[in-house]
Amino acid sequence: MGKEEKTANRGQWASTQGFIWAAAGSAVGLGTIWKFPGKAYEGGGGAYCLVYILVILLLGAIAMLGEFAVGRHSQRNCVAAFHQLKKGWGWVGLLGVLSSLIVMFYYIEVGGWVIRYILAYIMEPSRVFADPNAYFADLVGGDGAFPWDGAVLYPLIFTVATALILSGGISGGIEKFNKLVMPLLLVVMAVLVFATLALPGAMDGIRFLIKVDWSTINFGTILSALGQCFFSLSLGMSVMVTYGSYLSRQENLVQNVWVICLIDTVVAFLSGFIIIPAVFATPNTAMGGGGSFTFTALSGVFSLMPGGIYVGLLFYLLLLFAALTSSVSLVEAIVSYLTEEWGLGRRTAIWSMSTLIFFVGMAYTVSYSGENAGTPLYLLWFDRRGFYPVTAAAFIELLADRLMIPLAALASCLFVGWVWGTDQARLEIEQNGHFPFRWGKLWAFLIRYLAPTAIGMILLCGLWFGFSLS
Ligand code: PFF
Numbered sequence: 168m169g170k171e172e173k174t175a176n177r178g179q180w181a182s183t184q185g186f187i188w189a190a191a192g193s194a195v196g197l198g199t200i201w202k203f204p205g206k207a208y209e210g211g212g213g214a215y216c217l218v219y220i221l222v223i224l225l226l227g228a229i230a231m232l233g234e235f236a237v238g239r240h241s242q243r244n245c246v247a248a249f250h251q252l253k254k255g256w257g258w259v260g261l262l263g264v265l266s267s268l269i270v271m272f273y274y275i276e277v278g279g280w281v282i283r284y285i286l287a288y289i290m291e292p293s294r295v296f297a298d299p300n301a302y303f304a305d306l307v308g309g310d311g312a313f314p315w316d317g318a319v320l321y322p323l324i325f326t327v328a329t330a331l332i333l334s335g336g337i338s339g340g341i342e343k344f345n346k347l348v349m350p351l352l353l354v355v356m357a358v359l360v361f362a363t364l365a366l367p368g369a370m371d372g373i374r375f376l377i378k379v380d381w382s383t384i385n386f387g388t389i390l391s392a393l394g395q396c397f398f399s400l401s402l403g404m405s406v407m408v409t410y411g412s413y414l415s416r417q418e419n420l421v422q423n424v425w426v427i428c429l430i431d432t433v434v435a436f437l438s439g440f441i442i443i444p445a446v447f448a449t450p451n452t453a454m455g456g457g458g459s460f461t462f463t464a465l466s467g468v469f470s471l472m473p474g475g476i477y478v479g480l481l482f483y484l485l486l487l488f489a490a491l492t493s494s495v496s497l498v499e500a501i502v503s504y505l506t507e508e509w510g511l512g513r514r515t516a517i518w519s520m521s522t523l524i525f526f527v528g529m530a531y532t533v534s535y536s537g538e539n540a541g542t543p544l545y546l547l548w549f550d551r552r553g554f555y556p557v558t559a560a561a562f563i564e565l566l567a568d569r570l571m572i573p574l575a576a577l578a579s580c581l582f583v584g585w586v587w588g589t590d591q592a593r594l595e596i597e598q599n600g601h602f603p604f605r606w607g608k609l610w611a612f613l614i615r616y617l618a619p620t621a622i623g624m625i626l627l628c629g630l631w632f633g634f635s636l637s
Contacts, residue, residue, distance in 0.1 A: 177242070177337075177412070177413065177503070177507070178336050178337030178338055178413055179337065179338065179413050179414070179415060180337065180338060180342055180413050180414060180415075181338040181342060182342075183418060183423070184346070185338065185342035185343075185345070185346050186342070186410070186413070186414060186418070186423065187423055187426050187427060187430075188342070188345040188346045188349045188350075189341050189342050189345040189346075189410060189492075189496070190401075190407065190410050190423070190427045190496075191345075191349060191426075191427045191430040191431060192344075192345040192348065192349050192489075192492030192493065192495075192496070193401045193406055193407070193410065193492060193493050193495075193496030193497075194399060194400050194401050194427060194428075194430070194431040194493075195349070195352065195430065195431055195434045195489050195492065195493070196274075196399070196401070196489050196490060196492070196493030197274070197277060197278075197486065197489060197490050197493070198395070198398045198399050199399045199431060199434055199435045199438065199489065200434065200435075200438045200485070200486060200489050201438070201442075201456055201457060201458075201460070201461045201486070202395060202398075202399075202456050202457060203219075203395060203399065203435035203436075203438055203439060203456075204438050204439040204441075204442040204443050204454075204456060205442075205454060205455050205456020205457065205460065206391050206392070206395055206456060207219070207376065207439050207443070208375075208443060208454040208456075209388075209391070209454075210383060210384070210388040210391065210392070211380055211382075211383020211384070211388070212375045212376050212377070212378050212379075212380070212383070213375075213376060213377050213378045213379035213380065214379045214380055214381050214383050214384050214388075215383065215384070215388055215392065216376065216377075216436065216439070217379060218384060218388065218389060218392045219392045219395065219396065219432075219435075220432065222389075222392045222393055222396045223396055223400070223428055223431075223432055224428075225613060225617060226393065226396060226397075226613070226617065226618050226621055227396040227397065227399075227400045227402065227428060228424050228425065228428045229610055229613045229614050229617075229618055230397070230400075230402050230403075230576065230579070230580055230614065230618055231400055231402060231407055231424050231427065231428065232420060232421065232424045232596065232610065232614075233579065233580060233583035233584075233592060233614050234402065234405075234407035234408045234411060234579060234583075235407055235408075235410075235411035235414070235420045235423070235424065236411070236420060236583065236592045236595045236596055237249065237252060237408050237411065237579075237582070237583060237587065237592075238407065238408040238409060238410065238411025238412035238413075238414070239411045239412060239414045239416070239418070239420065239595060240252065240591075240592075240595040241412060242412050243412055243507065244260070244409060244412065244500075244503040244504040244506075244507040244508060245260035245263050245264060245405030245408040245409050245412075245500055245503070245504060246260035246261050246264065246405075246504050246508055247260070247504075247507060247508060248260060248408055248412060249408075249582060252582075252586075252587045252591075253582070253586050253587055256582060256586060258578075259405075259575070259578040259579055259582050260405050260408065260504070262405075262571065262574060262575035262578055263403065263404045263405025263406070263408065263500060263575045263579070264405060264500060264501050264504050265571060265575075266403065266404045266405075266567060266571040266572050266575050267404045267405065267406060267497040267498070267500045267501055268497075268501060268520075268523075268524070269563060269566055269567045269571055270404065270497055270567050270572075271494065271497050271498060271501075271524045271528070272524060272527050272528045272530075272531055272563050273528065273531045273560070273563050273564060273567075274490065274493065274494050274497065275322045275325050275326050275329070275494065275524055275525065275528045276317070276318070276322050276528050276529075276531045276532045276535075277458060277490065278322070278325035278329075278487070278490040278491065278494060279317065279320075279321030279322030279323070279324060279325040279326075279532075280306060280307070280317060280321060280458075280462060280532075281325075281483050281486045281487045281490055282321050282324055282325055282487060283306060283316060283317070283321045284462065284466075284479075284483040285480065285483045285484055285487060287302070288476055288479050288480040288483060289480065292476045292479070295466050295470070295479075296466070296469075296470035296475075299462070299463045299464070299466035299467045299470065300463050302466070303459065303462045303463045303466075304536065306462075307532055307535045307536055308532065308533060308535070308536055309535075309536035313533070314532050314533065314535075317532045317535075318529045318531075318532035318533050319529065322525060322528055322529070322532070323525060325490070325491075325494070326521045326524060326525045326528075327521070328491060329491060329494045329495055329498055329521065330498075330517050330518060330521045332344045332491065332495050333495055333498055333499060333502060333517050334513075334514065334517060336513075337413050337499075340495075341495055341496075341499060344491075344492070344495065345492050345495075348488045348491070348492060349430075349488070349492065351488065352434075352485055352488045352489060353434070355481050355484060355485045355488075356434065356437045356438070356441065356485060357437075358481060359441045359478060359481055359482060359485070360437055360440050360441055362472075362474070362478050362481075363440075363441050363442075363444050363445040363448070363472075363478070364440070364444060366444065366445065366448035366472065367448060368444075368447055368448035369444035369445070369447060369448045370444070371444075371447045371448075372443040372444030372445070372446065372447035372448065373440065373443075373444055375443060375447065376439055376440065376443055376444075387634070390624070390625060390628055390634055391635075393621055393622075393624075393625055394568065394573075394625055394629075397572060397573070397576055397622070397625075398568070398572065399431055399435060400427075400428065400431055401493070401496060402576050402579075403572045403573065403574075403575040403576025403577075403579060403622075404497065404500065404572065404575060405500050405575070405579075406496045406497060406499070406500045408500075408579075409496075409499055409500040409503050410496065410499075412503075416598055419602045420595075420596050420602070421596060421602065421604055421606075422602075434489075441482070442454075442465070445465075445468050445472070446464070446468060448472075449467070449468045449471055449472075450471075452464055452467060452468055458535075461486070465479075465482070466479065469482070498517070498520060498521070498524075501516075501520050502516045502517055502520060505519075505520070530544055530559040530560075530563075531559060531560045531563055532560070533559070534558040534559035534560045535558070535560045537558045537560075544558065544559035545557065545558060545559070546558075546559055546562040548561070548562055548565050550630065550631060550632065550633035551631050551632060551633070552633070568629065569626075569629035569630055570626075570629075570630060573622050573625045573626040573629065574626060576622050577619060577622040577623060577626060580614055580618040580619050580622060581619050583614055584611070584614045584615035584616075584618070584619065585615065589610070589611035589614060589615060590611075592611075593607050593610075593611065
């Protein structure tokens, strides 16, 4: 099949609702659920939450609308989309494809660990509860043995699951899966909020989350909210360009952006309302975020909770839903590029990418425990102080967080604001006045000036000053 035919035969979302669930599914992911509560805690609670909302409104929603407009206007994969709007600019989409690939290297690993924890809570919760740290170390090779389960078996299951969903196509696979899983995810979250709020001492956590104390806000907290917003909304990786390219012109982009941002932010806050009160209610447990915290400290919290086995099981199930709906979107951005530009069949593209991701991803888990593991893999990273060695796991995350994602996001905002132009983008958004865009001028200002400045700051502070953004 030629390039033209491949492009003509691309899929489309079957319904607005399906598209919204799919895009929200991409946004709601591991980053939303396990990073937000830790960052909100570090940022001092209520004030951080308000800053986060502001950042979503002024930057996240703004950039997302730009990405949807590029995708829908061109109806092409992300590389062809940028190239079609301005010759020679396909590299912006390529940056997105590469970022998606890099993020997948760790997403499938962690997704695999989540599957293992679901099974563990069903089959051997007492082993997890007896020593959560040892259980996790056992999984990721922290005990010195090669982590067969953590690096090979479970990531393989997660990868195959992602590939099978993608094999169903746009409306038959991605959309159907998201429409089923995302509402379920919200229900599970609601149940978990009630379960943790019932714990004695949980109210202290709630009070912390809603107490606004502006003295906790500084440059670092704002930067952390910026990084969180972009990652959590799946921006800068061409995923939203790709998802937008399967949209019909009858869709109101602005309205869809609001709904998707709302769902993602509500999930982030609900996650805060689950994790922070639970940690506050548990003696001798420090708040945190990310992988180790989620698998060790939180398992410790569940072990001391009445009905903790069920709460834990639901929590890891929730994480699995969130991880799968995001990983599907990341691989779809790569697959649509390979099928339309390289002429690969969809099945070939899906399985060859899955194989590549699976093998490179292994290095993430193998090196995760660093010094303690028998097989540490070191690479060099850098900031203004020069080069220094980091584990392959840290390298993959740094490459994505500090370089690729902000660079791709910056390029995409500059493209919409200055190269394609906000007038053209507004024509696409408004569809001949069909969807009046009252905030159009403000949007144009924000995407031309504020968004590039803010993302440029992330890039500079992350790369040069070594600011931690994740
Ligand atoms: N938004 C996802 C999360 O919060 O984990 C991660 C992600 C998915 C980032 C898809 C980017 C993307 F294109």
